[in-house]
């Protein structure tokens with residue numbers, strides 16, 4: 234199913250003239266309105282024609298738009314599908330009017346009507362099930378203003394300069410720290426919504442007296458619980474800010490900054506749509522709005538309402554919007570409903586259906602009608618002065634659209650919950666068992682030279698990896714592959730994947746080593762180089778570096794030892810013992826700037842608790858510093874475990890990690906929900922549980938946990954510096 238795009242043309246304003254109307258609408262063969270026609274700015278006698286699922290004129294009422302475009306999605310929302318409804322258009326075209334509308338009953342926009350529909354259905358469901366089914370509705374509402382996210386359910390005084398951060402969680406972008414309010418009835422909703430809208434950034438511009446200066450996103454969470462099964466789905470109703478031509482707005486400085494931010498995010502959105510159309514990687518991360526909207530990535534249903542002004546003064550903006558919408562309508566969205574959550578079900582289920590599976594593949598509708606009127610295209614391209622090109626729909630398109638609305642309802646009916654992520658899982662994740670294909674077995678084996686075999690393998694591997702990156706399910710079936718080829722293919726694929734992972738990790742260690750070395754932190758640099766060695770075992774240059782650092786550290790230690798014996802500079806009380814493959818360090822006075830501190834004496838048994846855990850010398854004397862190494866935990870790093878004293882900062886970091894408490898771990902810098910879960914799972918949920926939970930004793934051990942890595946460790950550690958600084 235593709236994104237449903239419908240166009241709505243607003244009435245002419247009092248300040249505008251009827252004679253300036255340039256936007257015309259039509260239908261194919263006199264059927265429902267689906268066409269928008271706008272003259273070519275270079276040649277008024279020629280029209281650009283665009284086709285959408287539905288087109289609404291200025292006469293269309295709020296109720297009609299809701300009934301036709303939004304009401305049908307409510308049923309699917311209750312079946313566990315996510316729904317996204319967003320209004321797009323340049324400034325003053327009626328986006329806020331469509332989404333929010335006025336206070337009078339007839340003027341109410343899509344959002345209040347949607348809520349009304351949801352409450353009505355909830356009550357019916359609860360009543361019909363005689364209370365067996367319970368529905369909980371929650372709301373969050375926020376705006377993206379100057380590329381910063383602000384909670385609209387909180388008063389503006391509570392805003393921080395930086396706004397709220399975004400995180401990726403289970404394939405969805407979430408706003409961290411957003412208020413979520415439970416809302417039981419329409420009255421409460423309206424109160425909350427009205428209050429929140431007061432908090433929204435709006436200003437008067439020359440083009441709109443109440444121009445939205447931000448993108449506003451209302452998220453309605455629905456949890457339908459029957460017995461021990463809960464189905465969660467979300468509607469996102471988004472009122473985007475409108476693009477502005479600042480030659481016409483005469484915006485002042487502040488408005489210009491806002492405008493630049495709005496235009497930039499809309500530009501990124503257009504780039505995303507363009508990239509999806511060309512099967513390229515979409516630059517979602519270039520703007521917060523595109524990350525949140527995740528056009529083409531979010532499962533479920535997406536409806537875009539394209540708002541247009543009918544008059545000439547908006548001519549270029551109208552064409553630009555139409556062109557954008559024309560591309561958007563080709564984006565496919567996957568109809569996958571959210572998996573139900575069962576009481577007592579472990580989180581591991583969600584990791585299995587993680588981002589790579591839930592995320593939407595970025596590909597255009599292969600069979601989409603390409604709307605291009607050759608004449609119009611040529612005119613637009615050769616136009617010269619107008620720096621915009623338009624790909625335009627032709628009236629003679631073969632697409633039969635006899636009853637667009639009926640088709641839509643049909644589509645929705647077809648998309649009833651037939652696919653569940655878990656059902657799709659095997660299709661998406663399991664590699665096709667090519668050997669079991671009878672056709673393949675029956676086929677005579679082709680005679681292939683070794684060279685061409687190698688070439689075929691490499692090509693196939695790149696194809697598969699590329700396809701996997703885009704969409705697991707889109708891996709093309711492999712034809713005509715012999716058993717031998719298949720075997721080699723799998724081996725090579727494994728090799729490439731593990732090599733890539735390792736290389737990347739090794740390079741990260743090298744980079745960090747260099748950074749430490751530049752800052753003169755020889756001990757840390759040595760540690761990072763030693764870690765990198767595992768990944769580049771034959772690198773002679775690396776050996777030299779490690780050796781040089783060891784020598785330097787030994788010299789320093791000797792120098793300090795000498796100073797100590799001479800009674801000088803004993804305040805730091807540092808010494809280092811560096812032996813082949815092992816750096817032994819014990820802290821006398823743990824400071825903040827270095828993780829590795831040395832004691833005047835080599836480590837002895839006093840530095841360990843009875844179970845082999847670490848005890849900090851001096852400062853934390855008597856306090857056990859580590860926990861016993863649990864069975865199953867492998868300490869292989871020469872720099873780990875015994876002999877290393879930890880700074881307060883490192884200790885704090887390890888303590889947090891060892892709590893296995895997701896909330897605490899998530900507070901660490903660079904750790905989102907997914908990473909926190911990975912860490913917790915790597916350690917075992919609970920020390921007592923069946924995983925035989927283990928404990929992390931050093932940064933190196935932490936860095937080796939799945940999904941962590943040295944860079945993340947360093948980030949967490951550095952960020953903790955401020956909080957433990959006083960220790």
Ligand SMILES: Nc1ncnc2c1ncn2[C@@H]1O[C@H](COP(=O)(O)OP(=O)(O)OP(=O)(O)O)[C@@H](O)[C@H]1O
Pocket residue numbers: 242243244291322323324325326327328329330331441443444445446473474475476540
């Ligand atoms: N279908 C419509 N019927 C009646 N009035 C409309 C309609 N669409 C828009 N308007 C009016 O046009 C004006 C501009 O609309 P609105 O503020 O919704 O535009 P917008 O696209 O949200 O603009 P911005 O991007 O600047 O926020 C408002 O006064 C609104 O009431």
